[in-house]
Structures are given as C-alpha cells and as structure tokens.
Amino acid sequence: MRRQLSDKQIVLTGASSGIGRAIAIQLVQAGNQVLALARRQDRLEILAEELKDASGTLQFLAGDITDLQFRQTTVDWVEQHWQSRVDVLINNAGVGSIGPFTESDEDTLRKVMEVNFFAGVEFIRCQLGALRRGRHPVICNVASVLGHTGMPSKSEYCASKFAMHGFSDSLRIELVTEGIDVVLVSPSTTRSEFFDSVLAGAQSNDSRHKGMSAARVARITVKAIRRGRREVVISVGGKLLVMLDRLLPGVLSRALTRWYHRQSKVEAE
Numbered sequence: 001m002r003r004q005l006s007d008k009q010i011v012l013t014g015a016s017s018g019i020g021r022a023i024a025i026q027l028v029q030a031g032n033q034v035l036a037l038a039r040r041q042d043r044l045e046i047l048a049e050e051l052k053d054a055s056g057t058l059q060f061l062a063g064d065i066t067d068l069q070f071r072q073t074t075v076d077w078v079e080q081h082w083q084s085r086v087d088v089l090i091n092n093a094g095v096g097s098i099g100p101f102t103e104s105d106e107d108t109l110r111k112v113m114e115v116n117f118f119a120g121v122e123f124i125r126c127q128l129g130a131l132r133r134g135r136h137p138v139i140c141n142v143a144s145v146l147g148h149t150g151m152p153s154k155s156e157y158c159a160s161k162f163a164m165h166g167f168s169d170s171l172r173i174e175l176v177t178e179g180i181d182v183v184l185v186s187p188s189t190t191r192s193e194f195f196d197s198v199l200a201g202a203q204s205n206d207s208r209h210k211g212m213s214a215a216r217v218a219r220i221t222v223k224a225i226r227r228g229r230r231e232v233v234i235s236v237g238g239k240l241l242v243m244l245d246r247l248l249p250g251v252l253s254r255a256l257t258r259w260y261h262r263q264s265k266v267e268a269e
Contacts, residue, residue: 001181001228003136006031006056009082011074011127013065013120014093016043019142019190022218023090028056030222033082036060037074038093065093066119071126078130086130088225091120091164092142097156109156116160121167131180138181140225141168145186145238149245149252152260161186172230184231185221188238190214211235 010027014020016038024036028051038044041062051058061077063070078084095115097108124139131137146154147161165184172182189211212235224232233239244252 001136003138003226003228005088005222005226008032008087008135009035009078009085010088010090011035011037011078011086012090012092013037013123014142015060016040016047019187019214019217019221020090020092021047022214023092023221024058025051026215026218026222028054028058031055034058035074035077035082037065038062039064065123066114068122071119071123074123075126075130078127082130083133084130085133085135086127086137087134088138088140089124089127089131090140090142090221090225091123093119094142097154099153101155104156109159112156112160113163116157117163117167120164124171132178134180136181137179138183138225138228139171139175140183140185140221142185142187142221143168145188145233145235145241147186148233148242152256168231181228183224183229185224186231186233186238186242187217188212188235188241190217 005027008027010032012020012024012027012034015024015034015036017040020036020038021043024034024047027034033056036044036047036058037060039062041060044060044062048058048060059081061070061074063073065071078086093115095112097104097112120141131139141164143164144157144161146158147163147165150158165186168182168184175182191211191213217234220232220234233242241252
C-alpha cells in the first residue's frame with residue numbers, strides 16, 4: 001500500500017544519533033509530527049532545536065526503551081497529546097556486539113537480545129491500540145542484513161536480528177486483517193555512532209567510517225514505508241550476501257570459514 005508521509009503521527013526509537021536521527025530529520029522536514037525516543041536527552045534537545053523551523057514538529061521523551069515504565073510513559077504521552085493514535089511506529093534502537101562467542105558472557109547476550117529484540121517487540125505490544133486507530137498504520141522494524149545470514153564474531157548480534165526478522169514476518173501475517181503493515185528494513189554497515197555502543201570487540205572502531213551514510217539509509221527506509229514494502233535489504237553487498245545465503249549456502253559458509261580463520265591467524269601474530 002502506498003501512503004502519504006506527511007501530517008502523520010510517528011513514534012521513533014533510537015532517535016538521538018545515526019539512522020534514527022536521520023529518519024527523524026527527514027520525517028519532520030516532510031511535515032510530520034514525530035515523537036523521538038532515546039536515552040540521551042541532550043542529543044534530543046539539540047535535534048529539536050535544529051528542527052524548530054521545519055514544517056513538521058519534533059517532540060521527545062528521554063528514557064530507556066528496555067524499561068517497562070518508560071514504555072508506559074510513551075503510551076500515556078500518546079494518549080494525552082495524540083488522542084491515542086499512532087500512524088507509524090519505527091523500531092530503530094539497537095546495540096552491537098563483536099567478538100567470538102567463547103569470549104563473551106551471558107550478560108552481553110541478554111543485553112543485546114533485550115535492546116535489539118525484546119524491547120522492540122514489547123514496544124509494539126504496548127502501542128498496538130494506538131496503531132489500530134492510526135491512518136494507514138505501519139510498523140517499521142530496522143533490523144540488519146545479519147538477520148538473514150550468520151557472521152562469525154557477531155553471533156549474538158545475528159541472533160537478535162534473526163529474531164526480529166522472524167517476528168516481523170509472523171506479525172505481518174497476523175495484522176494484515178487489521179490493516180496494519182509491517183515493514184522490515186535490513187541495512188548493512190552504516191557510517192554512524194552505532195559502533196560507539198558496541199558492547200564488546202576491538203574491531204568496532206574499524207567499521208565506524210565504512211559503509212553507507214545514515215542519511216541514505218534513512219531515505220531508503222522512509223521510501224520503503226511510503227511504498228508499503230514488505231522488506232528491503234539495503235546496499236548491493238547486502239543483497240548479494242542474502243542471495244548467496246539463499247542460493248549457495250554451502251559456498252558462502254566455506255568462504256566465511258576461510259576468511260574467519262585467516263583473520264584469526266593474522267590477529268594472533
């Protein structure tokens with residue numbers, strides 16, 4: 001379903017930096033009302049100041065989306081200010097983890113799953129009533145190309161994104177009769193501050209300046225929402241990786257195995 005993305009009431013998580021910040025800017029400049037959620041209030045205040053003259057409006061709540069009380073605060077805010085109506089919900093908050101599984105721990109795994117999967121799922125649950133009142137409502141889950149294929153040294157991150165991928169596919173079917181779309185967006189490496197939040201792994205700094213810009217990922221995400229796309233894999237490399245995993249999984253697995261063990265030897269020297 002194609003939809004107009006102007007004068008919509010939109011809730012966006014992970015809005016203070018990276019892809020989320022870029023999405024917020026584009027949506028507000030297009031004339032939408034955006035409720036931006038993130039942990040860092042100072043960043044949200046700066047973003048609101050930058051957008052004060054835009055055609056739309058940005059309001060914000062600072063808090064941790066993994067916290068039940070904060071999620072309820074957003075429900076109360078939407079009820080008070082938007083008459084319990086949400087047209088678009090964008091789950092973008094995320095955290096990374098890099099390093100061998102054998103060198104990680106239970107706390108890291110639980111943190112990654114909590115931020116990347118459980119919090120987003122429960123946020124949808126608490127906003128479903130408002131989405132049912134929305135105008136051509138849509139849920140957009142920002143996942144990752146690593147929710148399509150496994151990658152060594154990113155097992156926990158992959159697990160969280162695979163979970164969001166499967167959940168999105170299932171939820172899309174469940175909600176179709178209610179007129180609520182579910183869009184899954186799968187970026188590849190993006191130049192953003194995401195790598196500042198990586199829970200483990202020295203390699204995180206190497207990827208900070210690689211990949212697609214956050215603004216470009218945001219444009220593709222907004223376009224996917226507008227066009228009612230079921231799923232979009234961002235970047236040529238990401239599409240190639242997904243295609244290889246589907247058509248030639250054995251070839252891809254052997255290639256990744258050789259690459260991983262070669263890298264491990266180099267790092268050990």
